[in-house]
Amino acid sequence: MADLSTVFTGIRFDNPFLLASAPPTESDANIMRAFDAGWGGVVCKTIGLHPVTNVKGPKTKFLRADNGQTRLSMNRRPDTTLMASWNWELISDKPLDWWIGKLAKIKKAYPNKVLVASIMAGSGNDKELHNWQLLTKAMQDEGCDAVELNFSCPHMDRVDMGSNVGKDKVLCSVVTQAVKEVARIPVWVKLTPATANIVVEAEACFRGGADAVSSTNTFPSLPLIDPETLEFEMNVEGQVSPGGLGGPAILPLSLAKMAQLTKAFPDKEFSGIGGISTFDHALSYFLLGCGTAQVCTAAMLDHAVGPNVIRELLAGMTAFLEKNASRGWKSLADFRGLRRERIVPHSQIKRPDQAGYHGGYEEEHEGYAKPEAPLASTERR
DSSP: OOOOOEEETTEEESSSEEEOSSGGGSSHHHHHHHHHHTOSEEEOOOBOSSOOOOOSSOSEEEEEEETTSOOEESSOOSSEEEEEEEEOOOSOOSOHHHHTTHHHHHHHHOTTSEEEEEEOOOOSSHHHHHHHHHHHHHHHHTTOSEEEEEEOOTTOSSTTSTHHHHTOHHHHHHHHHHHHTTOSSOEEEEEOSOSSOHHHHHHHHHHTTOSEEEEOOOEEEOOOBOTTTOSBSSOBTTBOOOEEEESGGGHHHHHHHHHHHHHHOTTSOEEEESSOOSHHHHHHHHHHTOSEEEEOHHHHTTTTTOHHHHHHHHHHHHHHHHHTGGGTOOSGGGTTTTTGGGOOOGGGSOOTTGGGOOTTSOTTOTTOOOOOOOOOHHHHO
């Protein structure tokens, strides 16, 4: 029989599918609805200590393409296909006191479901490091199973938060280490894709003691300009700021980031995020080495918490395991990471005349350095 359960960072999940930290998980009612729908875990909307006020008007819209045409627009119209979501929402605007008690109530009602608390504070001074610790202790006192450190939000209104932490390897390590000093539960770190080499920041997080890395958050982007009005399709009184692009459009981009991570750290644990709406999408993350998969955009478009999405994910995984039962595959552990080693440097992709190709270098030509052999993952660490 197919076994959909999995163990990730020492926590048992009845299935490997989670609702990601996002608008669908910003209330206790939604989180409980998500558990009723069948999600194995929920990462709550990021909780902080500083005052939060979101922008005036809509915070999220969806980019669609006209079927059979090239037009892209956020404007609602018939005969279109979803391409992406776009948001410039900040973290939860509800204070810590609002969450205290509610998280404990959720965990008491769903003791076998996994509740992960996303948290965020500032960086760069002892007060802010203490705030990370205060949030961590509050979340574990509520009974949360893990915390996910938000080093990835692309549009925080403070320069010492979110993706600005995730772009700085020193801050990644220092903040993670501060949290691990007080944590009695697993610590995950959610990284930003807006960095030159995500492996550098991940290595810093693992050095600080992170139990897992979640990748990736949304990609920084701007909404399109309407050719008729010459206004940005998402704006407040004509003004716009970069927001986060998610949904189907970022699936290949997020997979590329995840491949970098799982290749560099094959013995570490990763939660895959970005563009997942079906089991086929999640399967790509699993085959790269992920132990869980998180969903946002698809769920937002399906009754906010994705009852039909999780139903398809569970049915898809069950069918996949049954189809591959002859291989001895009974659970995620049997095929996780199976395609990770297929990803190689471009120079190692076969050329028509392999013997005459030297990785773009000219053989024994004065002035050219010899190509170096790629480092093994252990050497990179």
